[in-house]
Amino acid sequence: MTKLICNSCSKVYSADDPVWRCNCGGILDIKFTPQIDIENIKSKFSGMWKYRDSIPIDNDNSIISFQEGLTPLLEIETEGGRLFVKQDHLFPTGSYKDRGASVLISKVKELGITKVVEDSSGNAGASVAAYCAKAGIECDIYVPESTSEGKLAQIELYGAKLHKIPGSRENTAEAVMDAAEKNYYASHSWNPWFFQGTKTYAYEVCEQLGWIPPDIVILPAGNGTLFLGAYIGFKELMDAGIIETIPKMIAIQTENCAPLYKSYTNKLIEPSIIQSVSDTLAEGIAIAKPVRGTQILKAVEQTNGEILAVTENEIKTSLYSMMKQGYYIEPTSAAVIAGAVNYQKKYREDIMNKTLVTVFTGHGLKGTDKLLKINKSEK
Ligand SMILES: Cc1ncc(COP(=O)(O)O)c(C=O)c1O
Ligand SMILES: [Zn+2]
Structure with a gap:
């Protein structure tokens, strides 16, 4: 049960x-303990919902889905070598947040809730707005005023009520709390149902690699919604005896906002207090107070993983490197690639025969305004 x-x-x-x-x-x-039978995974559902038996939504009629997921796992070349990248920028709303929103809003429908509130740096808000639109659920989305125009447009055009909050991402998180007292909070960081969707990342990666888990997985850690979801997914597969080990999990932060990196380097078990957050190109991971920070640090420790922080210059270098190979990703996604490159360079010899997997988290088209600014300042 x-x-x-x-x-x-x-x-x-x-x-x-x-x-x-x-x-x-x-x-x-x-x-929840899923009964996983890989011989029988062929379900009547497509995309990530093919793992229906592992997703604890009771009633098929509650499912809100655009048949999202099963994104390609492509091998790419970086300055550090080769690695696999899950193309999660190709989701219906342009980010991996659709994994979580699909399950969370299905649960919201199952619970008979008619209105939700959510706060986000933009992508999770756009996802929740899209799935609420499909479900006919009212939603209010709170975002920082500085959010990329494409994300703001999506949220409004999907029919959500948009609240633009001045100041930092933390000011937005505080602003939603009043509304969350009176409405169901479809939060990607607080709400546990979101992670029942992001865990499908691990299922897909393992299936795409022939049910052999990668050795190393490199994922972003702002609130860690993909990171923790992936950890849950790998753990479920291991507990079910389908994979033998959980990959080493590497979390990437930006140096300009690195509460988890700071704790990791100081061997602390809780996220560190950040005195001031500097501007960063990686708006999606600029989270000073990650709600599930302790869980992220624990998952890093339990998988013998590591946390790395990248500089603004490294983000730009990876952004250009990916763009020049034809991948139009947003700067936050480039931060993850920059972290992967740093990891590859740090462990060059040790990882020669290892399988490394990372992710493109968000589509560049949503942040073209900011990408143009970056490009202009480089000229
Ligand atoms: C494009 C992109 N990448 C990565 C992240 C980081 O996700 P999380 O905060 O769940 O770690 C976000 C979060 O908004 C995002 O929008
Ligand atoms: Zn309690």
């Missing part, structure tokens, strides 16, 4: 309970 369990006080909630956080203020996780 699927249950929600509090990470702080261990209180248990039913999966039918419309809660996004524990009464004690703690984060909730979903307790």
Whole structure:
């Protein structure tokens, strides 16, 4: 039976309970053991929903899907060598957040909720807005004023009510909290159902590699929604005896906002307090107070992984390098590639025969305004 369990006080909630956080203020996780039979994965659903048996939505009629997922896993060349990249910028709204939004909004529908609120740097907001549009659910999305124009346009045109909040990403997170007292909070960081969608990244990667897990997985860590989802997915596959080990999980932050990197280097188990956040090209990972920061640090430790932080110059170099190979990605995605390159260079000898997998998280078309600015300043 699927249950929600509090990470702080261990209180248990039913999966039918419309809660996004524990009464004690703690984060909730979903307790669910999927029965995975890889011989029988051929389901009537396409895309990421082919793993339907591993996604704890009760009723097929609740599923809100654009048949998203099963993105290509392409091998590319970087300055550090070769590695596989999951093309998650090719999702319907242009980012991997659709994995989480599809499952979360399906659950919202199943719970009979008619209005949600969400805050985001833009991509998660656009995703939630699109899936709510398909489900006929009202939604209010809070974003920083500085969000890329393409993301703002998407949110409004999908029919959501857009709230542009002055100041930092943290100001936006604070602004939504009032609304979250009165409405269901479809938060990609707080709400545990989101991670039941992002975990399909791990299922897809393993299946695309013939059910042999990669040795190393390199993913972004702002709030870590893909990172933690992937960890859940790999763990479920290992617990089901389908893969033997969980890959080393490497989390990438930007030097200009690196609360997890700081803790990792200082061997701390909680995210560090950041005194000031500098501007960064990687708007998607500029998260000063990651709600699930302790869980991210734990997953890094448990997989013998690592956290790296990249500079603005490294982000630009990777952005141009990917663009010149024909991949139109947003700067936050380039930050992840920059981290992967740093990892490849650091462990050049050790990773010669290893399989490395990373991701393109977001499509460049959503951030063309910012990409043009970067290009202008380089000339
Ligand atoms: C394009 C892109 N990449 C990476 C991330 C980082 O995701 P997370 O905060 O879940 O770690 C985001 C988050 O908004 C994003 O929009
Ligand atoms: Zn609790």
